[in-house]
Amino acid sequence: MRLQNKRLFFFTLVAAYLSYTFFVYTSGTETAFKMSAAAQEGKKVFQDNNCIACHQLYGLGGYMGPDLTNVISSRGELYVRSFIENGTAKMPDFELNKPEVDALVAYLGYVDSSANFPNRSVELTWYGTVNNSTAE
Amino acid sequence: MIRTGRLFIITGITSLALALVFGALAAIQFIYPDFLPEIAFYKARPLHVSLAVAWIFSCGIGAVYNYLELNNLIRFRYLGLLHWLSFVVTGILIISSYFQGTFGGREYWEFPPVFSIPILASWILFGVVFFSSVIRVKNWPVYLWMWATGIVIFFVTFLEANLWIFDYFSNSVVRELTVQWKSYGSLVGSWNMLVYGAGLYVMEKISEDKSYAQSGIAFILYFVGLTNLFFNWAHHIYAVPSSGWIGTTAYIISMTELFIIGRIIWKWKNTLSTAKKFANRQAYLFILASDIWVFLNLALAILISIPAVNVYTHGTHVTVAHAMGSTIGINSMILVAFILHHFGWNNSGWVRVCFWIINLSLGVFWITLIGSGILKGAALMNGESFSAVMINLSAWFNLFMISGVFLAAGFLALLFHFLFEFLIDFPENLFRKTE
Numbered sequence A: 001m002r003l004q005n006k007r008l009f010f011f012t013l014v015a016a017y018l019s020y021t022f023f024v025y026t027s028g029t030e031t032a033f034k035m036s037a038a039a040q041e042g043k044k045v046f047q048d049n050n051c052i053a054c055h056q057l058y059g060l061g062g063y064m065g066p067d068l069t070n071v072i073s074s075r076g077e078l079y080v081r082s083f084i085e086n087g088t089a090k091m092p093d094f095e096l097n098k099p100e101v102d103a104l105v106a107y108l109g110y111v112d113s114s115a116n117f118p119n120r121s122v123e124l125t126w127y128g129t130v131n132n133s134t135a136e
Numbered sequence B: 001m002i003r004t005g006r007l008f009i010i011t012g013i014t015s016l017a018l019a020l021v022f023g024a025l026a027a028i029q030f031i032y033p034d035f036l037p038e039i040a041f042y043k044a045r046p047l048h049v050s051l052a053v054a055w056i057f058s059c060g061i062g063a064v065y066n067y068l069e070l071n072n073l074i075r076f077r078y079l080g081l082l083h084w085l086s087f088v089v090t091g092i093l094i095i096s097s098y099f100q101g102t103f104g105g106r107e108y109w110e111f112p113p114v115f116s117i118p119i120l121a122s123w124i125l126f127g128v129v130f131f132s133s134v135i136r137v138k139n140w141p142v143y144l145w146m147w148a149t150g151i152v153i154f155f156v157t158f159l160e161a162n163l164w165i166f167d168y169f170s171n172s173v174v175r176e177l178t179v180q181w182k183s184y185g186s187l188v189g190s191w192n193m194l195v196y197g198a199g200l201y202v203m204e205k206i207s208e209d210k211s212y213a214q215s216g217i218a219f220i221l222y223f224v225g226l227t228n229l230f231f232n233w234a235h236h237i238y239a240v241p242s243s244g245w246i247g248t249t250a251y252i253i254s255m256t257e258l259f260i261i262g263r264i265i266w267k268w269k270n271t272l273s274t275a276k277k278f279a280n281r282q283a284y285l286f287i288l289a290s291d292i293w294v295f296l297n298l299a300l301a302i303l304i305s306i307p308a309v310n311v312y313t314h315g316t317h318v319t320v321a322h323a324m325g326s327t328i329g330i331n332s333m334i335l336v337a338f339i340l341h342h343f344g345w346n347n348s349g350w351v352r353v354c355f356w357i358i359n360l361s362l363g364v365f366w367i368t369l370i371g372s373g374i375l376k377g378a379a380l381m382n383g384e385s386f387s388a389v390m391i392n393l394s395a396w397f398n399l400f401m402i403s404g405v406f407l408a409a410g411f412l413a414l415l416f417h418f419l420f421e422f423l424i425d426f427p428e429n430l431f432r433k434t435e
């Protein structure tokens, strides 16, 4: 391969990457799901206590505990609160105060409103993609 | 003059030894969550993962410095030393913050974001040393392209991984997660560039054949790798509701790796005859093992990049099988080969025994992760409760823990052997006479 061609391939790929990045940052991730101030506070509590080491959101995270994407709608707020406030044999009690727990619940509620995971009513195509139907 | 490359290698070996201890701890806690509560799972996991990644980077960086030093290319040597120093100091600070329970709390880089500043700064030092040194080399072999790419891409993607500190990214979970995995997907590609480059360099030395690293096929594979590095990352986030074209792009690009799989099968006979030729070199043994693990992990990766398969495997230990299968089977094998070759350690029965313990237990380890992942995915899809699933899978997790302990023991035996050999000529082997 000639040096010129190598450079050509390289810089074409870099240019494509940069423009792709721009689209991903803007139109690709433009959604209606903006976070409330309470949810942002909750996100901080979630991070400060490293919940993601044991839990997943959208299936991403550590695997000791369950996925929390839809925990509010499937289990209800009270159930979630009792886990967070008391811990379990496997989950530590983080001794969070009431505002922190409220914030966490707001954050988990926000995440819940954005998606449905795992989506149990998928339709597969022969070419390997998935048609999402949002009905549970 | 002091050999910065070797400083990085020894740092890498130490990091891996610690990573293995915390990995084994995390695996035990999967079954006995009360085990060592001072370092509970949410501390043990980031300690394990960060130290494992530190091993890969440190040794990969060490390989690059070694190349510069052995070929008398290195310039601004003191900046390299400063790079090493800040790597070690930042590493120690990050480990202490995990112990203390101070987190940034985002997957993989679970440390507070301030530590990103010294990491980025030290990387600039690396870039300055590398580019000012190799600028004089004409007609770069493919591994120099790979190292150059890895160095630049790490900087860019690590910066990108920190964009969440701005509201524009963090106040939408969709945007935040998409950008997070966009950066991680490419960042992993950047360390692969460093490590695969080191692997090619070792093969060039073992075979005494310089033509491959200049060949058309080597560059074609490099460009396939680079395309994937840039565009395949969204196969991690099919489940995140960003625009459909992001997932579609990832699906299409991921399938280009079939070309690499095809080539491995096509060249299999060739690989075997090379294997016979170099079977007496222990470094080559590890390269050969990495070839087999490339094949297995690439096949798995391609499979789980198909959205219709991914719906079932995503969020299960199949992903962990992919992550650890590749970082251990591919990256770590290549780096061990590099170390053996670099120090000229050969023909030790000890190394051969470790080789077999590591690879056999890795086989069991990998299969238990895939098996438990598939079963968990299927059960959750059927709506079974998480705790019931975990109880039903406990036999798998036991096997995972046991094979993991053997794997860790095999690696630790090898690493202590390395450290022991290293100490025999210490400190002379850390220095090189300047001409």
Ligand code: HEM
Binding pocket: A053, A061, A062, A063, A064, B020, B023, B024, B025, B026, B027, B030, B045, B048, B049, B052, B053, B319, B320, B321, B323, B324, B327, B328, B332, B401, B403, B404, B405, B407, B408, B411
């Ligand atoms: C060369 C050695 C190793 C490397 C490079 C390595 C790397 C990694 C990586 C990258 C992850 C993140 C996986 C993910 O989130 O998908 C991980 C997770 C993990 N590793 Fe390792 N690992 C190594 C050895 C081990 C060993 C020997 C054990 C057990 C004895 C172990 C136990 C674990 C556990 C329990 C997790 C967490 C999985 C979870 O969240 O459920 N690792 N490792």
